[in-house]
Amino acid sequence: MESGVADPQHGCHWPVLASIAADGAPDARTVVLRAAVRQRRELQVHSDAQAGKLAQLARDPRACLVLYDGAARTQLRAHGRMRVHQGDAAAALAWQALPAHSQALYAGVQRFALLVLSIDSLDWLLIDPAGHRRAGFAWAGETLSARWLAP
Numbered sequence: 001m002e003s004g005v006a007d008p009q010h011g012c013h014w015p016v017l018a019s020i021a022a023d024g025a026p027d028a029r030t031v032v033l034r035a036a037v038r039q040r041r042e043l044q045v046h047s048d049a050q051a052g053k054l055a056q057l058a059r060d061p062r063a064c065l066v067l068y069d070g071a072a073r074t075q076l077r078a079h080g081r082m083r084v085h086q087g088d089a090a091a092a093l094a095w096q097a098l099p100a101h102s103q104a105l106y107a108g109v110q111r112f113a114l115l116v117l118s119i120d121s122l123d124w125l126l127i128d129p130a131g132h133r134r135a136g137f138a139w140a141g142e143t144l145s146a147r148w149l150a151p
């Protein structure tokens with residue numbers, strides 16, 4: 001995930017963010033992974049503050065980021081709750097760190113939102129011709145439980 005932040009050639013640069021629509025239906029879209037903060041188990045994404053996903057996440061913050069590193073044939077599904085920062089200090093910091101060409105994608109800082117996923121659980125899948133391997137990781141506070149799901 002950390003490698004994917006800086007490198008647009010890395011599969012993890014382009015995760016899919018899934019959220020829950022008002023009627024309970026699933027929704028998903030491609031985004032850019034902007035930061036991965038290992039110590040806090042956080043993944044960060046940027047969005048237009050008026051995009052549909054913001055209303056969905058305000059209603060239900062449960063979200064999933066799906067990342068696929070093709071070179072490593074590895075899929076990661078990160079589940080957790082999404083915090084939305086808009087018009088606060090965290091959003092301002094993220095905005096200031098953006099290059100001008102990225103800022104230009106937004107109609108000003110007031111339309112910019114920083115989304116922060118706090119990871120509660122992670123599903124790791126390695127596609128291996130010799131047999132797929134899959135593991136699950138879940139955190140309760142700082143306590144990690146990990147188990148093999150396959151084989």
Ligand SMILES: Cc1cc2nc3c(=O)[nH]c(=O)nc-3n(C[C@H](O)[C@H](O)[C@H](O)COP(=O)(O)O)c2cc1C
Nearest residue numbers: 014029030031032033045046047048051052053054
């Ligand atoms: C390659 C690619 C990268 C994208 N990156 C982002 C992104 O970082 N943030 C974002 O909000 N939308 C991004 N989009 C657009 C979203 O996929 C989506 O169309 C848009 O956010 C509106 O979705 P929503 O109405 O569910 O909020 C990207 C789309 C593509 C194809």
